[in-house]
Amino acid sequence: MCAEQPETDAGAFTLRAPWGLEGLKGADTIIVPGTARPTVPPTPAVRDALRAAAQDGTRIASICSGTFPLAATGLLNGLRATTHWIAAELLAGSYPDIEVDPDVLYVDNGQVLTSAGAAAGLDLCLHMIRKDYGSAVAADAAWLSVMPLEREGGQAQFIVHDYAPTPRGSTLEPLLAWLQDNLGTELTLADIAAHAGVSTRTLIRRFREQTGTTPLQWLHRARLRQAQHLLESTQHTVERIGAQVDFGSLTAFRARFKKSTGVSPHSYRRAFSDRGRPGR
Structure with missing residues (x-):
């Protein structure tokens, strides 16, 4: 463990690094x-140490939000990268x-690798072990x-596909409850507009203003989240x-479920159903 200072405040505890940045x-x-x-951003000393290591050919990997300090070095510019979905x-x-x-x-x-959440960091470490x-x-x-x-799929399966919250008292509240x-x-766009008593053009504009998305995109995400909930909490067949x-x-x-989450409905149920969780 290397750090610029001998001790680092990690919130609930203090980390003591036996080596300074020269250990890199x-x-x-x-x-x-x-x-x-x-x-x-990382301090100039940390940034420069990572850049120097990269220049020397060292492999550099980040875990979870560690992508941010790595990105601040410029080593990820022009590259594909990931981090925790949130x-x-x-x-x-x-x-x-x-x-x-x-x-x-x-x-x-x-030479440069990035991972999603903390558990995905273990996936990345196993990947590097396999390569080595x-x-x-x-x-x-x-x-x-x-x-x-x-692991099957990616972190898309762990994303909670909630729709954007609308302000209390929003003119869309009754319509969203109906949806x-x-x-x-x-439901078509015309059906939703007719229920709201407005033109499709006005409906789209209000959705954009108050939810940041379109009516059909909102409906798709709501359906997906409901499907996730039913797969987690019921024994209904996938077809039902x-x-x-x-x-x-x-x-x-x-097809649409796998495109959105990265896994099939059956795989999602195996991973997240109440029956499969510890203590259930």
Whole structure:
């Protein structure tokens, strides 16, 4: 563990680093940990040490929000990268030269690698072990860590697909409540506008102003979230759930669900159903 100072305030505890930044010299791999303050850039000394290590050919990987200090060095400019999904939009806005992919567990650019949340950092570490020592060693490491060598899908499956909240007293509140009650009904833009008593043009404008999205996009996300809830909390068949949220045919439901979450409805249920959780 290397740091600019011998001790680092980590909030609930203090970290003591046995080595200073000079310990980065000659390292084969440097891992940049997550930070509770991603908008605070690293000090010039830390930034320069990481740049110097990269120039020497050292592999540098980041875990979770550790992508932010790594991005501040400029080493990710022009590259694809990821971070925890909840901070992906902030990363993209702060560093427009980086192609941010919020759906994957990790991104390997060769010398520079990034991962999503903390658990995805373990996926990235196993990936590096496999590259360095082969699949057999990586499989043993995964077995000792009580985790799969590879996880299906990406972090999209962990994203809560809630729609944007609307201010209390919003003119859209009654309409949104009606849409929520009719997720299983086939609705067109014209149907929604007719129920609201406005033109489709006015409806789209009000949705943009108050929710930041379109009526049909809002409806799609609400249906997806309801499907996730039903898969988690009921034993209804996938076909029945698809019909309950009006995703059309079973084939269409599976395809649209996997496109949004990165996994199939059956895989999502295995991972998140109440019956599969500890203590249930």
